[in-house]
Amino acid sequence: MERPGGGSIRRPGSSAASGAAKRADPFSEYTDANKLGITLDIESEEGRRLFLRLVAKADVVVESFPPGHLATIGCSYEVMSGANPGLVLASVTGFGQTGPRSGYRSCDLVACAFGGQMYVTGEPAASPLRAYGEQSSCVASLFAAVGVLLALIKRRKTGKGEHIDISSQEAVAGTLDHVLVRYLYDGIVPRRQGSLAWNRSSFILPCRDGHIHVSIAQQWETLVEWVAAEGMAEDLREERWNDEVYRSRHVDHVMDVLRRWTLGHDVEELVETAQAMRFPWAAVARPADVASSPQLIAREFFRAAGPAGPGGGPAMPGMPYRFDGSSSGPARRAPLPGEDNQRVYRDHLGLSEEEVARLARSGII
Amino acid sequence: MLDGILSGIRVVDLTWVLAGPFATRILADCGAEVIKVQSMKTAKGTEANLNGYFNTWNRNKRSITLDMSRPEARDLMLRLATISDVMVENFSPRVMANWGLTYEELKKANETLIMVSMSAMGQTGPWKDRVAFAPALHALSGLTYLSSYGDEQPVGLGYAYGDHVIGLYGALAVLAALEDRFRTGRGHHVDLSGYEALCTLMGPAIMGESLGGTPARPQGNRSDRFDACPSGCYPCRGTDRWCVISVSTDEEWGALCRVLDRVDLRDDERFRTLAARCSHEEQLDDLLRGWTAEQTAEEVVAFLQEAGVPAGIVQTAEDLAHDPHLRARRYFVPLEHPVLGRTLADRSPIRFEEDEPLDWKAAPQLGEDNRYVFRELLGLTEEEFLGHQESGVIS
Numbered sequence: 056m057e058r059p060g061g062g063s064i065r066r067p068g069s070s071a072a073s074g075a076a077k078r079a080d081p082f083s084e085y086t087d088a089n090k091l092g093i094t095l096d097i098e099s100e101e102g103r104r105l106f107l108r109l110v111a112k113a114d115v116v117v118e119s120f121p122p123g124h125l126a127t128i129g130c131s132y133e134v135m136s137g138a139n140p141g142l143v144l145a146s147v148t149g150f151g152q153t154g155p156r157s158g159y160r161s162c163d164l165v166a167c168a169f170g171g172q173m174y175v176t177g178e179p180a181a182s183p184l185r186a187y188g189e190q191s192s193c194v195a196s197l198f199a200a201v202g203v204l205l206a207l208i209k210r211r212k213t214g215k216g217e218h219i220d221i222s223s224q225e226a227v228a229g230t231l232d233h234v235l236v237r238y239l240y241d242g243i244v245p246r247r248q249g250s251l252a253w254n255r256s257s258f259i260l261p262c263r264d265g266h267i268h269v270s271i272a273q274q275w276e277t278l279v280e281w282v283a284a285e286g287m288a289e290d291l292r293e294e295r296w297n298d299e300v301y302r303s304r305h306v307d308h309v310m311d312v313l314r315r316w317t318l319g320h321d322v323e324e325l326v327e328t329a330q331a332m333r334f335p336w337a338a339v340a341r342p343a344d345v346a347s348s349p350q351l352i353a354r355e356f357f358r359a360a361g362p363a364g365p366g367g368g369p370a371m372p373g374m375p376y377r378f379d380g381s382s383s384g385p386a387r388r389a390p391l392p393g394e395d396n397q398r399v400y401r402d403h404l405g406l407s408e409e410e411v412a413r414l415a416r417s418g419i420i
Numbered sequence: 421m422l423d424g425i426l427s428g429i430r431v432v433d434l435t436w437v438l439a440g441p442f443a444t445r446i447l448a449d450c451g452a453e454v455i456k457v458q459s460m461k462t463a464k465g466t467e468a469n470l471n472g473y474f475n476t477w478n479r480n481k482r483s484i485t486l487d488m489s490r491p492e493a494r495d496l497m498l499r500l501a502t503i504s505d506v507m508v509e510n511f512s513p514r515v516m517a518n519w520g521l522t523y524e525e526l527k528k529a530n531e532t533l534i535m536v537s538m539s540a541m542g543q544t545g546p547w548k549d550r551v552a553f554a555p556a557l558h559a560l561s562g563l564t565y566l567s568s569y570g571d572e573q574p575v576g577l578g579y580a581y582g583d584h585v586i587g588l589y590g591a592l593a594v595l596a597a598l599e600d601r602f603r604t605g606r607g608h609h610v611d612l613s614g615y616e617a618l619c620t621l622m623g624p625a626i627m628g629e630s631l632g633g634t635p636a637r638p639q640g641n642r643s644d645r646f647d648a649c650p651s652g653c654y655p656c657r658g659t660d661r662w663c664v665i666s667v668s669t670d671e672e673w674g675a676l677c678r679v680l681d682r683v684d685l686r687d688d689e690r691f692r693t694l695a696a697r698c699s700h701e702e703q704l705d706d707l708l709r710g711w712t713a714e715q716t717a718e719e720v721v722a723f724l725q726e727a728g729v730p731a732g733i734v735q736t737a738e739d740l741a742h743d744p745h746l747r748a749r750r751y752f753v754p755l756e757h758p759v760l761g762r763t764l765a766d767r768s769p770i771r772f773e774e775d776e777p778l779d780w781k782a783a784p785q786l787g788e789d790n791r792y793v794f795r796e797l798l799g800l801t802e803e804e805f806l807g808h809q810e811s812g813v814i815s
Contacts, residue, residue, distance in 0.1 A: 081624035081631055082645055151771070156745040160672075160730040163643065164651065168664040168732035171740045173653065175578035176567065182653045183662050183734045185641045186577055187566035193621050195769075197588040202770040204595035205450055209425040211602060218773045225751060225769040228740055230584035232438060232554075233473065238737035239764050240472030245737055246660075247578050250564075257555050259564070259574050266574050268559040330550050337556035339574045342636050345562050345619055346629040350547035356616050360627075369630040372623045375586075375616035376593050377542075378608050 059094045059418050061392025084389045085371060088360050092390025093399045094420050098128050102419050106130060108404055111138045115203055117145045122152045132218045142216040143206040145199045151222030161223060166191035170227025175234055177247040184247070195226035251310075255303045258310055259339055260317040266339035267322050271302070271309065277332055287316035346370060355382040360389075396420055422480060422779060424451025429598070431506040432497075433457065433481065437466050438580055439554070439614060440510035440538055441477040442587030447506075447594060448480035449768050449780070455500070455793055456481045456784065459488065460815050463786050475783040476765050479755055483784035484793045485815050492813045494520050498529045499798050505601075506594055510538040513548050523609040532607040534597040538590050542613030552614070554580035561618035562625060568638035586617045649697040650676075650704040653734065656717040662734035663717040665708060665724060668694065675727040680711055757782035790814055 096102040107130070110116060116135065118125060125131055132144050146152060149161020150169075159165075167173050167185045177184030199221045206217040228235070233253055237243040250259035256272035271278060275297065282288040289312045295301050302309060317325065322338045329336035338344065351357065354377075357370040373383030400406045400420065414420045429452040433444045441456075448454040456478060458467065466473050469483065486493045497519075501507060507526065509516055516522060516537070523535050537543060540552040555576065558564045564576030593610040601607065619626065624645075625636035636644060641652045641664070648668040656663050667673050670693070677686040691697050697704060712720050717733040724731035733739065740746065741764075752764045763782065794800045794814060808814040 081627040081633075084631075085623035085627055150745060151749060154745045154748040156725075159725045160728060161732075162646065162648075162666050162668075162730050164641065164653075164664045164666045165730050165732035168653070168662075168734045169743075171735050171737060172577070172581075173664070173734050174662070174736050177575060177578075178569070181569060182641070182655070184567065184569065184575060185653070185664075186581070187563060187636075187638070188621055188625065189643070189645050190581070190621065194585065194588070197585065197592070198769045201446060201588060201591050201595065202772075204592065204599060205425050205770065206772070207599060208595065208602075212425075220771045220773070221769060222749070222771075225746070225749070225767075228746070228751070229766050229769040230581055231737075232579035232581065232583060234579050234737050235740060235766060236473050236476050238741055239476075243737075245578070250573075250575055252555060253578065257553075259559070259576070261573075266565075268556050268564070270553070270556070333551050335551045335553050335556050337552055337559045339559045339565050339576075340562050341565050342562045342622065342625040342629050345560075345622065345626050348560075350541055350545045350550075350615065351619065353545040354542055354613070354616070356613075356619065369627040371627055372616070372620050375589050375614075375620055376536075376610050376612040378593075378597070378610055380609075380611070 056097070057092065057094050057392045059096055059393070059420060061094065081369065084360060084369060087389035088371060088386045090387075090390060091395035091399060092392055093396050094393035096419050097130070099419055101414075101417075103129050105400075105404075105414070105419065107135070107138045109399075110135050110142060112403060113139065113142065114207065115143045115145065117147065117199065117203070119147045122146070122148055122150075122157045136216055136218075140215060141210055143203055143210065143219065144216065145203050145206075145219040145221065147195050147199050147221045147223070149223050151225065152220045156224075163189045163191045163223075166195075166223035166227055170224045171231050171234060172227050175231075175245050175247050175253075178249045179247055191223040191227050194230050195221050195223040198226050198229070251306065255306045258306075260310065260314050262317050262320050262322045262325065265322045267317060267325055268337045268339055269313065269317070270335050271306075274332065274334065275299075275302070278334070281328070281332075282313070282316050285316065285319075287319070288312070289315075358383055358386050360386045393420065422449070422451040422781075424449070426450040426452035429453070429506065430504040431455065431508060431594075432500050432504045434507065434509035434511070434516075435538070436462070436510065437553075438477060438583035439586040440508055440590065442584055443536075443538070443590030443594070444481065444508055445477055445479065446587070446591040446768065446770070452506075454481040455504075455789065456483045457486050457488075457497075458483055458786055459485050460786070461487065469783060469786045470759055472760070472763065475755070475757060475760060475763055478783035479765060480781050481784060482789035482793065483787055484790050485787035487813055487815055488519055490811075490813045492808065492811075496794070496798065496808075496813070497521055498526065500793070501526045501529045501533055503797055504530070505532075505534060505598070507533060507535045508538065508590065508594065509535075512551065513537070513539055513543045527607065527609075530607070532601060532605060534594065534601065534607050534610070536590055536593050536597070536610040536612060538586060538612045538614065540614045542616065543611040547615075554582035554586075554614075557582045557586075557614050557618045560615055562622045562636075563618060566622070566625060566636060566638050569640045570638055574638075582614065582618050585621060586612070586614045589617045589620075647694055647698065649694065649701050650708050652705060652708075654705075654709050654712040654720075656712050656720060657715055658717075661717050663712055663720045664732045664734060665712075665720075666730045667697075668730075670694070672729050673697065675729050676724065679723050679727045679729065680707070682707075753780055755780055755782040758785070787814070 150156045173183035202219040234245050257270040279291050358373045360371040431454045433456040444454045541547045568575040597608040648666045651666040721731045753767045755763045
């Protein structure tokens with residue numbers, strides 16, 4: 056649901072431009088694929104009443120307005136569940152619906168900072184680094200999707216809906232692996248250390264044609280034999296390096312020696328040999344490498360997203376799972392603003408053609 | 421187990437480390453009876469029951485021990501499958517097959533079983549036997565390359581973020597399959613690829629390739645989704661203290677100028693529009709850095725947020741543990757552990773109104789539920805049970 060004309064009802068400054076000026080924007084093409092698109096001025100009284108009629112016929116409403124905004128325009132959860140007691144409402148916001156910071160302004164950068172992602176990411180001598188790709192939104196959305204399915208299962212038992220409160224800060228803080236655990240159990244405050252893993256057993260090294268992710272956690276002696284066979288092991292064959300604790304303490308030296316070795320190789324050549332010995336090594340891929348990955352192509356991970364753009368629709372990642380062997384299938388491209396107004400207002404809601412035309416003229420839809 | 425949405429759903433959990441255990445923790449938190457299958461041989465490192473890491477990701481679950489290398493173990497697993505709704509595993513594709521426990525075989529024991537296989541690469545394809553942990557999957561998906569200051573040295577995230585993402589998709593798959601089973605009565609085998617899960621996070625960057633635009637490149641703390649300036653991470657008073665500030669609207673820019681006590685900048689031609697501000701980024705960053713460096717991150721963020729400017733403290737683990745907002749939302753839940761004592765765990769970010777997780781259990785001890793599962797649920801006689809224990813099948 057967008058504002059009439061297609062203006063973003065989300066954060067201003069969005070590069071998803073409005074209306075006809077909207078160009079092929081991979082962000083909305085991706086996140087809005089398979090959806091229907093309608094427009095509605097939810098802040099007008101008539102728009103509000105129309106919205107509640109939609110709510111009465113819906114199973115789920117997902118919204119990301121600042122907390123309290125829907126209540127100020129007469130569409131609180133109480134009002135919505137009055138129209139539909141089985142409704143599941145998922146509210147996804149920066150800090151959640153309650154608590155002293157619920158009124159704070161957020162964005163991905165703010166959520167990643169407050170959630171603990173940034174402090175442990177980046178080079179020690181440089182500033183903390185935000186993860187690429189609006190990860191706080193991605194992961195908050197995943198929690199919301201899981202929450203919606205849980206609420207629907209609950210509704211089967213109780214007949215009643217739910218209001219789900221998702222905070223991006225908590226979504227980030229809830230996906231920190233070792234970071235909080237080490238503080239809560241051992242009093243350790245994890246810091247950022249570049250590409251070196253917290254347990255100092257994996258890191259990234261340069262090759263002739265790119266970079267490789269290298270792990271030395273398993274089969275150290277096999278690795279040293281391999282490097283030594285090419286005459287590049289230097290002192291790593293000495294007994295002291297077989298000690299995991301010693302190795303971890305002097306991992307800088309290990310990285311230096313291995314770097315001189317990896318620089319003489321191509322990434323894929325190393326990955327293939329390493330994988331044959333079951334080392335969990337991988338190429339540091341760029342988006343173009345992902346788009347041409349033989350594994351992803353063989354599994355039909357990409358799907359065409361409708362006829363948009365030059366030369367057909369963009370290749371879009373599908374779902375990461377197959378149910379009983381079947382892939383995701385083609386996707387419907389992201390809708391233009393209001394593209395499905397007729398279908399939704401007339402066919403689903405039962406408004407007459409004249410009514411829909413009048414609402415469009417008066418700028419409600 | 422807990423009284424919750426998934427009460428009555430039984431899950432056999434063959435997962436380890438983080439991605440799988442995080443998926444089944446979501447189910448356990450909601451009342452599913454999750455039976456974690458462990459063994460004396462493998463209960464080490466992150467799978468050692470008295471490890472804080474284990475306690476965090478395996479709360480609310482049960483534990484049994486079974487040495488899967490023993491032929492008798494297969495029979496017990498098949499019997500467990502017949503009385504369960506869901507089985508989740510995150511081995512390499514060959515492992516379950518080697519044990520004679522493919523979905524086809526399990527399905528013979530239980531026609532409506534839902535099985536979710538979470539492997540690094542998926543069950544099929546030329547790379548299906550490749551091994552990878554989360555950092556390798558970050559690298560393969562493009563997340564590492566793009567989460568860097570520039571092109572020269574990839575950095576990537578400082579923790580196994582991807583395991584949580586894979587776990588979330590795993591939970592989503594279980595719930596979607598359960599929903600479908602409610603409707604159709606059918607079981608499913610779900611083949612979840614960790615590599616693909618990570619790639620779904622990179623959708624726009626990957627699609628950019630086929631849209632023929634400029635390829636996505638690492639750009640530090642800048643976003644290619646939203647235009648904002650000034651926007652970034654700035655040093656504050658103290659050792660390694662930082663804040664973030666992100667200004668996108670003219671209104672936010674005006675508010676920032678007021679807080680800086682520089683209303684003259686608001687009317688300055690160089691900064692009047694977002695586009696103009698973007699072309700004077702360095703100047704604005706210098707200006708902000710000069711101001712933030714004099715104050716604590718807490719002060720900067722309080723001033724700016726009060727004025728309506730998006731700003732945040734770059735919080736450490738210690739900051740998170742004492743965060744007043746998270747405390748007010750009771751984000752940390754105490755778990756009483758018989759050996760570790762009173763421990764703290766993060767609550768699920770999935771919050772339902774009125775839910776109070778007061779009766780959460782710490783992670784189980786190794787084989788804590790052997791008697792309950794093998795005797796009560798599977799109906800082994802005392803003699804059989806003790807026999808299996810003695811011969812090392814249940815161990």
